[in-house]
Amino acid sequence: MRKVLIVTYWYPPKRTIGALRPAKWAKYLPEFGWEPIVVTVEPHSDLYMRHGTLADELRQGRVYRTRDLSLNELLYATRALSPVRGFARALSSAPENNPEGRLKSRNPLRRLGYLAYWVYKQFICFPDEAVPWLLEYPKIERIAREERPEVILSSSLPNTSHLIASLLSRRLAIPWMADFRDLWSQNHVLPRNVLLRWIEVLLEKKTIEPAAGLITVSEPLKRQLEQLHGKPTYVIPNGFDPExxxxxxxxxxxxxxxxxxxxxxxxxxxxxxxxxxxxxxxxxxxxxxxxxxxxxxxxxxxxxxxxxxxxxxxxxxxxxxxxxxxxxxxxxxxxxxxxxxxxxxxxxxxxxxxxxxxxxxxxxxxxxxxxxxxxxxxxxxxxxxxxxxxxxxxxxxxxxxxxxxxxxxxxxxxxxxxxxxxxxGRYSRREQARYLAEVLSSVAKGAFSA
Incomplete structure (x- = not known):
């Protein structure tokens, strides 16, 4: 059976919508000839599991876990300290899409907390809160060398997954597909300030440069990615699992x-x-x-x-x-x-x-x-x-x-x-894994075409 190395920060038992896509792919890919080798993190706290966990349904393959060095996890771990308690509360409860509106709060301390949150999201979490995961790259490269996958598949958000996969592809000469559940520099939820946006676009282009192709969830996002990167792009929407x-x-x-x-x-x-x-x-x-x-x-x-x-x-x-x-x-x-x-x-x-x-x-x-x-x-x-x-x-x-x-x-x-x-039925996780297997086979043959 052919091997695909899946690099994803979100994966069970973390209970997030982002964990479902790579986990379901890993569940069903063996039915179509691909053995998933998953590289993810070991949960550091209950931050994403306070209200239940997701089951890992992997039937064939392996899951390797590194340390979870996310800045969100670090902040959550220090939430009991009074100087950061309010900031941690803002991180866990405030919507990320409207910092300007939050700054209009009449409570000065709350406004200060929201300002700190905005600075945290804009400048400290760059390109995202998982950027310290890069410190685990040597371990991830050793895993890739031992497993010898035919294709690398990374899934974002966070985009640090793509940074890691890009390094692996360059150093090991393994073809790589980048999956964008959400866009990176073109993301509508967290628009960067002018300077950071320019830097972020350059970082995204440099990171995606060695990719054989891209995957995303819809035709409009496909057009945006093709316009930015000029690479062949497949559309594989999210889906549901009847089971x-x-x-x-x-x-x-x-x-x-x-x-x-x-x-x-x-x-x-x-x-x-x-x-x-x-x-x-x-x-x-x-x-x-x-x-x-x-x-x-x-x-x-x-x-x-x-x-x-x-x-x-x-x-x-x-x-x-x-x-x-x-x-x-x-x-x-x-x-x-x-x-x-x-x-x-x-x-x-x-x-x-x-x-x-x-x-x-x-x-x-x-x-x-x-x-x-x-x-x-x-x-x-x-x-x-x-x-x-x-x-x-x-x-x-x-x-x-x-x-x-x-x-x-x-x-x-x-x-x-x-x-x-x-x-x-076309949106079942099994059918999407079938299509993904075809994409991976094309990439492995060097015959990728969208």
Whole structure:
């Protein structure tokens, strides 16, 4: 069996969306002739495992672990020290996308903490918080020399994974593929200041120079990468694993409320539920529904954003439940048991080529999806392709769907799911591993072409 060396910072047991993609590839690649040799880190703390862990489902291959030297882990380890306690709290809870808004806080100490956080993210974490992982490079090179892989595959974020893989490729003359779950210097979440952005672009170009080709998750991101690097690029979206979901029929309760479930993080402005709340408030004021007719359950992080949004919609407040962070398996069970799954898309126009990983989990849950956000992005196209749900931008557009789902709930016990199984099946983790195996084989032959 041919070997591929996978360099990824995120990997089970760390419970992050970034760990799923490389872990599922490693799970299924042996079915298509490739043995995964995974290089990752040994968890240093419970920072990414406080609310459960991810299981490593590797069936064939090996996992090598180095020290986890992430700056985030270092900061988390010192959180009990009073001088850094507030900063550590900002790191673990503050959204990374709006430092300017946070600096407008009226609390001087909080503003100082947010300013320190901004400096930390902009200057200290360059190119990212995992940059100290480069100190483990000698060990990683020894692993690569012993295993003698035919291809190297690195996955980001963090982009330090690409720095390590680039060095390996140059020194060992092994072809390398760089997987971008998110973009690097073109990332919409953390725009650098002018000077750092210029340096970051140069660093990205120099790092990617020896790569045989690139992989990313959508056509818009593919075009951006090709424009920057001029290298052949494949699109392998994120996906879902049918084996993760409980094999249970959806609940049937005509007398119960229409249960809308959201799993994931919530962000002010860019990803918040006010559009849905506005639609429900309209229906309540018009007497079309009662508060007990609809129940909205939020699972995940930063739910304080939901609470703040409800201040403008007091009539909707009794319909909302805050479930907090739960283990991954419990989140999937919540999705399967929902009547409707709520998806909040990132509103920044620069993110129109970005899939949230949750949309693929929602496809696997086989429940109607209500997606709220801009209408010209890849998620709207995905839902149209799979017929797995609806995509809306304004509260008025939600009203007919809520009426329809309520009617179906009362008539059949749960809304009907009309997804196209064949179209959805293309996004299974197994099918994506099959395609990745073809890409790796092309790279190993030196016949890569997008």
């Amino acid at each position: 993760d979901f409980p094999n249970e029929p959806p609940p049937s309760d005509p007398s119960g409320p229409l249960r809308i479930v959201y799993t994931g993080s919530v962000y002010p402005v860019h990803r918040d539920p006010r559009t849905l709340f506005a639609a429900l408030q309209m229906m309540l004021k018009e007497g079309k529904i009662r508060s007990r007719d609809v129940q909205i359950d939020f699972y995940g992080r930063r739910l304080n954003v939901v609470w703040s949004s409800l201040e403008s919609y007091p009539d909707v407040r009794p319909m909302v439940r805050f479930m907090g962070e739960v283990p991954y398996e419990e989140a999937l069970k919540a999705q399967v048991s929902a009547d409707v799954l709520l998806l909040l898309e990132w509103t920044d126009p620069k993110a129109k080529g970005v899939y949230t990983g949750k949309v693929f989990e929602y496809l696997g849950a086989k429940r109607p999806i209500l997606s709220v956000g801009p209408t010209d992005g890849v998620i709207a196209e995905l839902l149209q392709e799979t017929n797995a749900g609806v995509h809306v931008q304004h509260a008025e557009e939600i009203l007919p769907w809520l009426h329809r789902w309520l009617d179906e709930k009362r008539a059949f016990g749960c809304p009907r799911w009309l997804g196209d199984p064949q179209a959805i």
